[in-house]
Amino acid sequence: MKLDTFARSIILSPKLSEKLQRYPGKFDPSYSYSVERILSPGRPENLQIQKAQKASVPSIKGMSDLQQRKRIIHAFANHELQAAELYAWALLAFADAPSEFRSDLFQILEEEQRHTKMYIARLKSWGIQLGDYPVSGYFWNKIPSLLTPLHFVCAMALTFENANIDHTIDFAKAALQVGDERTSSIIDVIHKDEKKHVQFGWKWLLRFKKPEQTASEAYCENISWPLQPHLAKGNSFYPEKRHEIGLSTDFIELIEQASRKQ
Numbered sequence: 001m002k003l004d005t006f007a008r009s010i011i012l013s014p015k016l017s018e019k020l021q022r023y024p025g026k027f028d029p030s031y032s033y034s035v036e037r038i039l040s041p042g043r044p045e046n047l048q049i050q051k052a053q054k055a056s057v058p059s060i061k062g063m064s065d066l067q068q069r070k071r072i073i074h075a076f077a078n079h080e081l082q083a084a085e086l087y088a089w090a091l092l093a094f095a096d097a098p099s100e101f102r103s104d105l106f107q108i109l110e111e112e113q114r115h116t117k118m119y120i121a122r123l124k125s126w127g128i129q130l131g132d133y134p135v136s137g138y139f140w141n142k143i144p145s146l147l148t149p150l151h152f153v154c155a156m157a158l159t160f161e162n163a164n165i166d167h168t169i170d171f172a173k174a175a176l177q178v179g180d181e182r183t184s185s186i187i188d189v190i191h192k193d194e195k196k197h198v199q200f201g202w203k204w205l206l207r208f209k210k211p212e213q214t215a216s217e218a219y220c221e222n223i224s225w226p227l228q229p230h231l232a233k234g235n236s237f238y239p240e241k242r243h244e245i246g247l248s249t250d251f252i253e254l255i256e257q258a259s260r261k262q
């Protein structure tokens with residue numbers, strides 16, 4: 001299967017099994033294909049994207065109650081599915097980007113598919129399927145403003161996945177506190193991968209930014225409203241996790257000190 005056909009089927013297929021299928025081959029840097037910007041995903045009927053109000057998710061406090069925990073993990077599975085769709089989207093939208101960049105996108109796409117499957121397996125152990133609750137399209141809503149690979153890494157890797165470094169620590173802890181080791185260990189595995197995804201964003205921020213800019217300046221220039229630096233962290237903030245993967249002190253402080261702008 002050609003890479004672009006594969007990416008298109010992940011985004012547009014109405015079958016969940018096709019969205020989660022593995023690529024039957026390796027990334028081929030010599031294969032070229034056309035740029036394509038898909039505006040919304042194909043989804044099975046029960047995974048159609050709903051307005052955020054219809055797909056509300058309990059806060060972290062809900063982790064102590066099994067019924068709410070199921071709802072939270074269901075939302076996480078949908079986040080991972082969106083991440084897989086959006087890395088596939090970027091493979092098509094940035095078909096003319098360097099092959100090393102697209103090879104990185106491809107690798108992360110496979111990891112996001114794996115994360116989705118891990119959460120689906122957990123839901124299954126509770127007798128739940130992905131699609132049993134309404135889902136939102138938070139990441140997809142940002143697509144129109146992602147016009148360059150730099151926009152993409154600043155939004156996806158350095159904002160959403162950056163915040164997920166903190167969320168995964170807090171939710172893994174919350175699961176452990178109520179004795180749900182299985183959920184905790186799944187979130188923990190995903191935490192380790194999300195750090196690599198932030199590292200991917202950092203690597204390409206440094207490569208793509210203007211030489212005269214600092215990384216922080218380039219990040220601020222390339223995220224657009226409503227994304228802002230304060231969205232790159234969770235309710236807790238773990239700077240040491242960012243240091244471990246090589247982000248600069250300057251950039252970590254930018255995120256740490258950021259607050260919501262009106």
Ligand SMILES: [Fe+2]
Nearest residue numbers: 080083112115
């Ligand atoms: Fe993920």
Ligand SMILES: [Fe+2]
Nearest residue numbers: 083161194197
């Ligand atoms: Fe990720």
